[in-house]
Amino acid sequence: MPGLLNVPSTPHYVPAPPTKAELDYADLPIIDLGLLADGSPEAFDSIAKQARDAMTEHGFFYVINHGYAKEQTERIFDIADIPFSQVSDEDKTNTYVGRMKQTGSYQGYKPRQYWHIEGGVRDQLEHYNINRDVTKKPHPEALRPFLPEITQFAKHNHERVLHPILRLLAAGMELPQETFVNMHGFDSVGETYVRFMKYYPRTEDEEMKTKNVWLKGHTDFGTITILYSQPVAALQILTKDGTWKWVRHVENALVINAGDALEFLSGGFYRATIHRVVQPPPDQRAYTRLGAFYFCMTDDNVVLAPLLESPVLQKVGVTKKFDDGTKVPTMEEWRKGRTAAYGQTELKPSVNEKGVKVEEEFINGVLVRHYN
Ligand SMILES: O=C(O)CCC(=O)C(=O)O
Numbered sequence: 044m045p046g047l048l049n050v051p052s053t054p055h056y057v058p059a060p061p062t063k064a065e066l067d068y069a070d071l072p073i074i075d076l077g078l079l080a081d082g083s084p085e086a087f088d089s090i091a092k093q094a095r096d097a098m099t100e101h102g103f104f105y106v107i108n109h110g111y112a113k114e115q116t117e118r119i120f121d122i123a124d125i126p127f128s129q130v131s132d133e134d135k136t137n138t139y140v141g142r143m144k145q146t147g148s149y150q151g152y153k154p155r156q157y158w159h160i161e162g163g164v165r166d167q168l169e170h171y172n173i174n175r176d177v178t179k180k181p182h183p184e185a186l187r188p189f190l191p192e193i194t195q196f197a198k199h200n201h202e203r204v205l206h207p208i209l210r211l212l213a214a215g216m217e218l219p220q221e222t223f224v225n226m227h228g229f230d231s232v233g234e235t236y237v238r239f240m241k242y243y244p245r246t247e248d249e250e251m252k253t254k255n256v257w258l259k260g261h262t263d264f265g266t267i268t269i270l271y272s273q274p275v276a277a278l279q280i281l282t283k284d285g286t287w288k289w290v291r292h293v294e295n296a297l298v299i300n301a302g303d304a305l306e307f308l309s310g311g312f313y314r315a316t317i318h319r320v321v322q323p324p325p326d327q328r329a330y331t332r333l334g335a336f337y338f339c340m341t342d343d344n345v346v347l348a349p350l351l352e353s354p355v356l357q358k359v360g361v362t363k364k365f366d367d368g369t370k371v372p373t374m375e376e377w378r379k380g381r382t383a384a385y386g387q388t389e390l391k392p393s394v395n396e397k398g399v400k401v402e403e404e405f406i407n408g409v410l411v412r413h414y415n
């Protein structure tokens with residue numbers, strides 16, 4: 044691999060070719076982080092405005108020029124496939140399985156078929172989750188030679204992607220630039236983690252019973268999710284007008300979205316947008332779909348209350364998430380509640396304000412909805 048000397052070898056993961064299908068794509072803004080490189084305050088202000096508008100309007104945007112060349116990103120996908128293609132089922136479902144329900148923490152495997160989707164059908168996707176401090180848990184033997192690169196990947200995401208975005212988003216609320224950065228220490232106690240994820244094609248029967256939904260509509264529970272764009276079209280976002288739109292693959296771009304914790308801290312100013320994963324278009328249906336992510340959360344002890352000192356919030360007002368009298372959860376309480384419950388609890392059917400069918404559960408006194 045050019046530019047990557049002295050790294051252990053592993054088979055190259057060849058993803059599906061991009062789809063030729065004409066899909067109803069969301070029109071998401073592109074933020075060029077490379078423009079921040081010269082440190083000019085004018086450039087910063089103009090990009091901060093773009094990021095603010097993107098996050099308030101869509102809750103999703105692309106990032107380009109994030110500091111990883113195409114070969115580096117491809118190498119991450121090669122590594123991402125190792126936990127799925129080079130580890131035994133026994134190790135996946137036993138030795139290195141994640142204890143999400145018991146611990147409320149994503150570390151280790153989420154085995155295939157762990158979640159109930161619909162009509163008795165279970166999921167066909169597996170993930171392997173790695174805390175940014177890779178020493179927290181033992182890892183399957185096949186992955187061990189690659190841990191230094193995974194650490195580098197986590198650090199890169201944290202310092203070169205997450206922190207710059209958090210500075211832009213703080214500026215968008217007219218808060219001191221380091222406000223959110225100070226809540227996201229790389230070395231603090233917290234859960235921010237790397238996820239590798241692989242989806243497998245499903246049977247016709249499974250597709251029919253779930254109406255082609257592979258992963259139900261949800262919000263992410265952290266602050267920011269960083270998704271490495273990959274070619275298999277399947278991710279959709281629920282737009283403000285209530286329609287699902289596809290997320291287009293942009294080569295070597297990142298797809299960034301806000302989660303619950305950022306929505307809470309920003310008093311609803313930044314939106315945790317609902318998204319889901321559905322069956323890919325016909326020309327990509329025979330392929331697996333491999334993903335690489337960095338799920339970001341604040342440090343565990345941060346209370347997820349709106350930052351009322353923001354002059355912007357004082358102008359636009361706060362969308363209340365927690366009833367008066369309800370204790371506002373910390374990041375640790377919120378992530379544990381959501382992680383333990385996800386795909387495991389009995390959900391109650393309901394309809395939302397727009398008459399759309401949803402399923403509901405309460406976590407820490409807050410209504411969480413799942414969309415199909
Ligand atoms: O696979 C994807 O594109 C999105 C997955 C996702 O939304 C999640 O893991 O929270």
Ligand SMILES: [Fe+2]
Pocket residue numbers: 261262263318
């Ligand atoms: Fe998600």
